[in-house]
Amino acid sequence: MRLAQHLFTTLSCLLLLLQAEAQNSPAPLKLVDILLTPDSKDWIYAVNQQASVEVTVLQYGVPQEGAQISFEVGPELLPPDKKGELTLRKGSGKLSVGTSKEPGFRQLVVKTEINGKTYSNTVKLAFSPEKIMPTVPMPADFAAFWEKAKAEAATVPLDPQYTHLPAYSTATIDVYLVSLQSFQKGKRLYGYLSKPKAPGKYPVLFSPPGAGIKPMNPQTGFAEQGFISFTTEIHGLSPQLDSDTYKSISTAFGDYWLNKLDDKDNYYYKGVYLGCVRAIDFLSSLPEFDGKNIVVTGGSQGGALAIVTAGLDKRVTALAAFYPALSDMTGYLHGRAGGWPHLLAPRQQHTNNTPVKLNTISYYDVVNFAKQLTVPGFYSWGYNDNTCPPTSVYAAINAVKASKTIVITPISGHWRFEETNQQSLEWLKKQLK
Template structure:
């Protein structure tokens, strides 16, 4: 038995050494650099766009290399597929233009020494003029006013459990679960409170997409907010990983569940749950009675805009690359927002009159129309998950004061500098600066 244990320890150590010796490189051996002729990657409709391409190995152009590239409207079939020989490792690609506001996508690939390397760049054409395709239902306000009023009739029945293992010398962390609707509808989340006497602004942080456990984040509380970070499916984040994985597999594609019925669609309870989370934060005795902010990205960005439109207590928001924007874009020959419910490959089964009608009551564009508080918004051009065409469809209809920060090179992620800027915005709006 002892020999087996020693052998196991030896093999484990050998594996760790091998891994350390073969850890993955943090950069690519060959880079495909794409440089648009406009520094901001943005053109006017009808203006021709050009992109310089460089294939670099060790930072030096690779001579006599052939690239393959495709050009076309964002998320649509390519209009042009061609090859080009770069004698000195550099060249230029004509991306063409767009006669209507939107984006064009350039995808480039190259094979060097048997290995394939890729890069992509999306260029915007008058994105500030993109108009949404989704219908704005006449009874939209009545539907949601009634739904919110009904949800607010339900007592929170909140449970708080102090979590010393997650708390710090500056922040107390609690596991919160509260009732957000009739019956057994509940949400879980982590409530983080700054230590010390006083009144604080509150911050609500809805999650990105998926069925996964959330982790406590004390950073907002360290910035001076009472914060609440939640999950949306009614599953305790304290479940062990294996149990959570088993529970998660039962949810499937929740974003499509009951989309043919506006009263039963999955996101109805989610939207109302977010409203009630803000209500709960505002009921805390430590709340300063005035400042309520919401922030999130992707699905969390969508829920940020929705919550800000539905809950009159919200005073400011910061949303990154929001999902669920202009979902019907695909039905009009252009990119639509996540979860891409009406994409060409799904239209045969999903694009029914009932689903299209229901989607309009949950599309973030229609909530963006109704935002009345200052907002910080940010997105990138290279995002395939929440395509910029769909995001600009929402941003362009917001009439409230807004600061929009575009980092064209970013995909479905944000730079730390942009995130810091959003926090500065929220702190300033909350009187913490």
């Protein structure tokens, strides 16, 4: 009887906790929605073709008759060439987005005010995006520059150091914190290694990180799918530092992507790119490696590094990259959006639009690594991404001559659907030999 009462009390407390958590969690729906529906089902138009968007303002899921909207239309991430206001008499109305004379994207930004609060939404439409060509030049000594850098890094002993992490390991997966020497003696690269416990030979997977200086946790999902995975950070910091320490480092360090941009031989990303190659050195040295399959995958900065790694290291057999950053960064100098970190956006041009910095960018732009790819790739991105704008991503992926599988989810921004994640994983499995 006492046990039953104890169980009843425990379950009642748990139910109350779950109810409180649900009450305090963010609402899954928006109070006011602005639906933007292009008149092309795939959001793609031909150059010089007129495009329009149906605008509907919903409150509680119901079109709001007489809703007042303001709107701006123009090239992606650049000043608008058209502004206006419109009353949606029946809760919806059609707006012209115009057209583009060149391959690229135009965007529509719509705002409305209801009960003193402003709501907004954005949609981007593509015009012959398969014809978007890169703007960044290819240095004549690009291949020689990187071959020399890789050769120098290869002379540095890896010196891997392992710390087993029982708290993150599972019944079937062992997780380790790994530190190894990167491109110079004393420069360490940290990451989490996840390995299946069952004896055998396995494909290896390298997963570089997105942008930022922040803590990270191990990912055991790839190991559960039969890979030995190595998920790294890029700054030479232990990923187990607490968040306050990371925050203070990030604040003090600032925008690392600007560090020595005026020196191509010592630019910050040189060590990062070489660190990715060293990660492949490490994975391919593991006794459990099957000796055949090396894949890389990531999103944003991680998507960029996946392409860079596969472009630099011919041991890589396949890659999956989501909305890669650092792509066609010179786009802004040609009247269109450039890639993250937007080094040449109008507000940055007074400091970064110099011959020496443009020269450095050409050695590190993802476009020029995409041109080096020789293995199959899975690439996915959305059109509503303002961080890694689709114009810049298309410029990179259109430059790929190797086999490519492209999955576009136009409605997504700087994120991806779980269905697309699963699709990329199944694709990677099919590439295994």
